Amino acid sequence: MSAGGEGVRLGAGSPFWRAVLYAVLLVFAVYYLLPLVIMLLNSVKPLSEIRGGNLLALPKVWTFEPWHSAWSTAQVGVQATGLKPYFINSFLMVFPAVAISAALGAINGYILTKWRFKGDSIVFGMMLFSCFIPFQIVLIPMAKVLGTIGLAGTVSGLVMVHVVYGIGFTTLFFRNYYAAFPTELIRSAQVDGAGFFRIFWRILLPSSGPIIVVSIIWQFTNIWNDFLFGASFADFDSQPMTVALNNLVQSSTGVKEYNVHFAGAVLAALPTLVVYIVSGRYFVRGLMAGAVKG
Amino acid sequence: MGFLEISGLTKSFGQTEVLKGIDLDVEEGDFLVLVGPSGCGKSTLLNVIAGLENPTAGEIRIAGERVNELRPSERDIAMVFQSYALYPSMSVAQNLGFGLEMRGVPKAERETAIQEVAEMLQISQLLKRRPGQLSGGQRQRVAMGRALVRKPQVFLFDEPLSNLDAKLRVDMRMEIKRLHASLGTTIVYVTHDQIEAMTLASRIALLKDGILQQFGSPEDIYDNPANLFVADFMGSPAMNLVPAEVVEKEGEIGVALKQRANGALFLPAETRAAGPLKDWLGRTVTFGIRPEAVTDPDAADHKAGRLVEAECRADLVEPTGADTYIVTHLGGKEFTARLRANSRVKEDGAVTLAFNMGRSVFFDPKEGTRIA
Numbered sequence: 001m002s003a004g005g006e007g008v009r010l011g012a013g014s015p016f017w018r019a020v021l022y023a024v025l026l027v028f029a030v031y032y033l034l035p036l037v038i039m040l041l042n043s044v045k046p047l048s049e050i051r052g053g054n055l056l057a058l059p060k061v062w063t064f065e066p067w068h069s070a071w072s073t074a075q076v077g078v079q080a081t082g083l084k085p086y087f088i089n090s091f092l093m094v095f096p097a098v099a100i101s102a103a104l105g106a107i108n109g110y111i112l113t114k115w116r117f118k119g120d121s122i123v124f125g126m127m128l129f130s131c132f133i134p135f136q137i138v139l140i141p142m143a144k145v146l147g148t149i150g151l152a153g154t155v156s157g158l159v160m161v162h163v164v165y166g167i168g169f170t171t172l173f174f175r176n177y178y179a180a181f182p183t184e185l186i187r188s189a190q191v192d193g194a195g196f197f198r199i200f201w202r203i204l205l206p207s208s209g210p211i212i213v214v215s216i217i218w219q220f221t222n223i224w225n226d227f228l229f230g231a232s233f234a235d236f237d238s239q240p241m242t243v244a245l246n247n248l249v250q251s252s253t254g255v256k257e258y259n260v261h262f263a264g265a266v267l268a269a270l271p272t273l274v275v276y277i278v279s280g281r282y283f284v285r286g287l288m289a290g291a292v293k294g
Numbered sequence: 295m296g297f298l299e300i301s302g303l304t305k306s307f308g309q310t311e312v313l314k315g316i317d318l319d320v321e322e323g324d325f326l327v328l329v330g331p332s333g334c335g336k337s338t339l340l341n342v343i344a345g346l347e348n349p350t351a352g353e354i355r356i357a358g359e360r361v362n363e364l365r366p367s368e369r370d371i372a373m374v375f376q377s378y379a380l381y382p383s384m385s386v387a388q389n390l391g392f393g394l395e396m397r398g399v400p401k402a403e404r405e406t407a408i409q410e411v412a413e414m415l416q417i418s419q420l421l422k423r424r425p426g427q428l429s430g431g432q433r434q435r436v437a438m439g440r441a442l443v444r445k446p447q448v449f450l451f452d453e454p455l456s457n458l459d460a461k462l463r464v465d466m467r468m469e470i471k472r473l474h475a476s477l478g479t480t481i482v483y484v485t486h487d488q489i490e491a492m493t494l495a496s497r498i499a500l501l502k503d504g505i506l507q508q509f510g511s512p513e514d515i516y517d518n519p520a521n522l523f524v525a526d527f528m529g530s531p532a533m534n535l536v537p538a539e540v541v542e543k544e545g546e547i548g549v550a551l552k553q554r555a556n557g558a559l560f561l562p563a564e565t566r567a568a569g570p571l572k573d574w575l576g577r578t579v580t581f582g583i584r585p586e587a588v589t590d591p592d593a594a595d596h597k598a599g600r601l602v603e604a605e606c607r608a609d610l611v612e613p614t615g616a617d618t619y620i621v622t623h624l625g626g627k628e629f630t631a632r633l634r635a636n637s638r639v640k641e642d643g644a645v646t647l648a649f650n651m652g653r654s655v656f657f658d659p660k661e662g663t664r665i666a
Contacts, residue, residue: 187346188379192440193367193396202392206383 036266043067043263050258066259070248070267074260077236077247083264085237086244090271092155093240094223097162102215104163105170106208110200112171113178114186124175130168135228138165146233153235161233162223169222170215177211178204213282221272241268297322297480298343298448303352305338305504312338314504316352320482320497325474327495328484331527335504336484337452343482344450345369357447367396372441373450376457378433380425386436387412387421393444411443431462442473451483455490467493488528492516500524517653522662525582525655534588536625537659538581540574547571549581549656551625554607559624564600564651567666571656579665580657585619587653588631594648602649606631608639620645 042050043066045059072082111117112124142161143152151157181204189199230240239247245268249261296319305313312335320326328336341347343354345366354361361369372393380389390408399407412418415435425433434454441449451470455463471494474481485491491498491512498515500507500523508520519525525533538549541560548562549571561581563571571579591603609628610621618633622645631647639645656665 182377182379184375184377184379185381187341187344187366188373188375188440189381189392190346191344191366191371191373192393194392198396203381203383 039262039266042259043070043266045259047255047257047259066257066263067267069257070260070264074248074257074264075251075254076244077251079236083241083244083248083267086239086241087267089155089234089238089244090224090241093158093162094220094271097159097166097223098216098219100159101163101166101170101219102212104167105172105215106174106205106212107200108167108171109174109176109178110204112175113181114183114199114204115196124171127168127171130165131172135165139228139232142229143233152233153238155234155238157233158229158238158240161229162219162226165229166219166223169218173211173215173218174208177208181207210282213279217275217279220275224272296320297324297357298326298482299353299355300339300343301353301355303339303342303354304350305335305342305347306350312504313342313349316501316504316506318499318506318509320480322357322480323478325481325483325494325496327491327498328482328501329486329488329491329498329527330501330507332486333503334501336486336501339501340373340450340452340482340484343448344371344373370447371450372444372446372448374437374441374452374454376453378425378437378454378457380433380436380440382425384424385421386417386423386425386428389425389436390421390439390443393440397444407443411439414442415439430458431466434458434462434466438470438473442477445479447480449479449481451481453484453486455485456487470494489530492528500527502527519582519655520664522580522582522657525657529584531585531619531630533582533584534624534627534629535580535582535657536627536629537578538625539578540571540576542575547575549579551581554623559604559606561602561604561649561651561654562600563654563656563666566599567651567654567656570666574656574665578659580659581625582655582657583649583651583653585630585632587650588629588647589650590633590637591646591648593634593637595650598650599652600650602651603646604649606645606647608641608643608645611639611641622647 038055041057041059042055044062044064046061046063046065049057049060070083071087072084073080074082076083076086108127112120142164146152146157146161151160185203186199189203194202224240225242226240227242227246230243231246234240234243245264248264298318298320300316300318303313303316304311316339318326328339330336338347342349345361345364345368349362356369356371366373380386381392384392387408390411391404394404394407408421409418412421415438417432417435417439420428420432420436425436428436434457437454454470455466458466467490470483474494483490483494495512497510498512499509500515502523508515508524510518515524516528519528519533522535526535536551538551538561539558541548541550543560543562546562547568548560550558550560553559594601606622606624606629608620609623612619612621613635616635618635618637618639620631620633620639622629622631631645633639633645657663658665
């Protein structure tokens with residue numbers, strides 16, 4: 001026991017191995033950060049410096065003009081509006097879509113664990129299955145549905161599509177989280193006289209912080225980054241950020257303004273980054289919660 | 295007609311029948327303990343009374359009113375759960391007040407009720423804490439307080455002491471008994487612990503495999519077990535239950551217990567038992583007698599109807615401080631007797647035991663039914 005323990009401590013604790021460990025970690029950190037650094041560096045360079053051919057060099061002249069351009073004046077598709085209106089579109093889409101899908105997922109998880117009914121596992125199995133349906137398969141039927149209910153080419157239509165697609169995941173999250181939630185609490189609340197929604201609101205939701213954060217991060221990232229649904233179901237005036245970014249980069253008129261493209265790409269990634277930084281620690285905690293309590 | 299009436303109650307989960315026709319009738323102010331081994335259906339029965347499960351058939355009446363169709367909250371009951379089921383996100387005060395709040399009791403009234411109950415249970419200093427910050431015993435008190443604060447017609451307890459350590463369990467047991475004495479509210483209490491059942495109950499219902507084995511006062515269940523299962527389940531150390539042949543000796547009906555040496559020990563039955571035993575002459579019955587009814591001659595109850603002394607060999611001597619138990623060999627099995635603490639018995643030595651035949655019982659060894 002003592003020999004083994006000391007051996008391990010000497011091995012991992014010695015300065016040499018510690019240095020190796022940090023070196024490896026550093027290499028990986030640089031490897032992951034490099035693309036972001038290059039994007040940031042080139043987004044603050046004048047175009048001439050990039051076209052000079054030195055992508056990795058520090059800017060000689062610092063300029064925020066590319067950011068300004070990407071935000072409000074760049075040519076996106078046929079109009080010179082910048083990414084701003086599409087950024088707003090994305091927010092108009094992502095907030096309701098995340099809120100509605102998370103709320104429905106929570107209610108579903110609550111019902112599937114605490115108000116079991118005949119065939120509930122089949123219902124859950126089918127919802128789970130929806131997580132595995134490739135996006136492409138539903139494009140045409142979804143377009144048909146959107147057309148029929150008059151939501152084609154609108155932000156509301158995109159919200160609906162993302163809610164439908166997100167329910168499977170959020171239901172899975174909340175169901176597994178609530179499965180570990182003691183049923184005696186529900187029974188106790190029933191004896192105390194609380195009804196279906198009051199039990200949910202007063203007993204379950206206050207204890208659901210971690211899983212709500214997980215759902216929000218997951219849904220926010222997926223919906224914000226979605227390109228396919230945005231490209232398929234949106235009109236010019238309802239396009240989300242991702243589609244606009246593509247249009248910005250693909251604009252065929254004039255020279256390719258790489259610095260503006262880089263700035264636009266960073267802008268597009270910014271909200272998901274913020275969400276991760278603000279709530280990342282809850283994310284890990286939430287993913288662990290079910291595993292430990294189970 | 296009783297205060298809590300349960301008639302013809304059955305409950306099935308799919309194909310499995312968990313309760314098979316339960317009939318119980320409890321007076322107002324009774325302390326009913328549902329006891330039995332795990333899986334006997336006692337918790338299911340409690341949940342059905344609470345309204346958390348629907349019965350498959352049968353009727354439940356509280357204070358004369360049929361409650362089958364009523365929701366748990368409409369039955370005027372309060373329940374203490376095994377896990378205490380305290381709401382984790384609420385303070386102790388909020389936990390206590392939740393039931394009242396759900397019933398629309400005004401805030402001021404709620405506060406008074408919470409204070410009152412908190413004082414009664416000595417948890418006033420805990421009101422602002424969360425359940426996570428409480429010890430097991432404190433949680434237990436809060437769980438009871440949550441039931442008390444509502445002043446219901448019936449309290450339901452689902453193994454409330456099973457998560458406490460031994461010392462705390464005994465303390466809380468006494469406290470529950472005291473509470474019942476001062477409040478006088480009807481209680482239905484589930485436990486698998488026969489000592490809890492004996493100490494708390496005014497009525498005991500013993501269940502096994504969803505069938506009510508016996509329903510009666512603790513004394514009744516202890517002294518007059520209806521069948522072999524009840525006799526074996528109640529009491530610690532357990533009742534001596536050994537095979538014995540029914541014989542007639544010098545005009546007296548009795549049982550002969552095999553001894554290791556010098557033949558069989560004849561124990562004449564009491565007059566009460568002699569009649570029914572006559573039909574079993576020459577056959578084997580299961581003879582039952584509690585350890586405390588087999589003792590040293592000086593300590594024996596001399597008012598007992600029939601006291602028989604016999605010489606036995608002490609295979610094992612177990613002094614517990616309060617008593618000395620000796621284990622001997624009778625009827626081919628181990629046989630425990632309870633002697634006074636100061637009785638000087640040596641292991642492997644001879645000991646004279648007095649059998650109080652007035653407290654003996656006889657069972658059909660195959661069916662387990664009581665003969666006498």
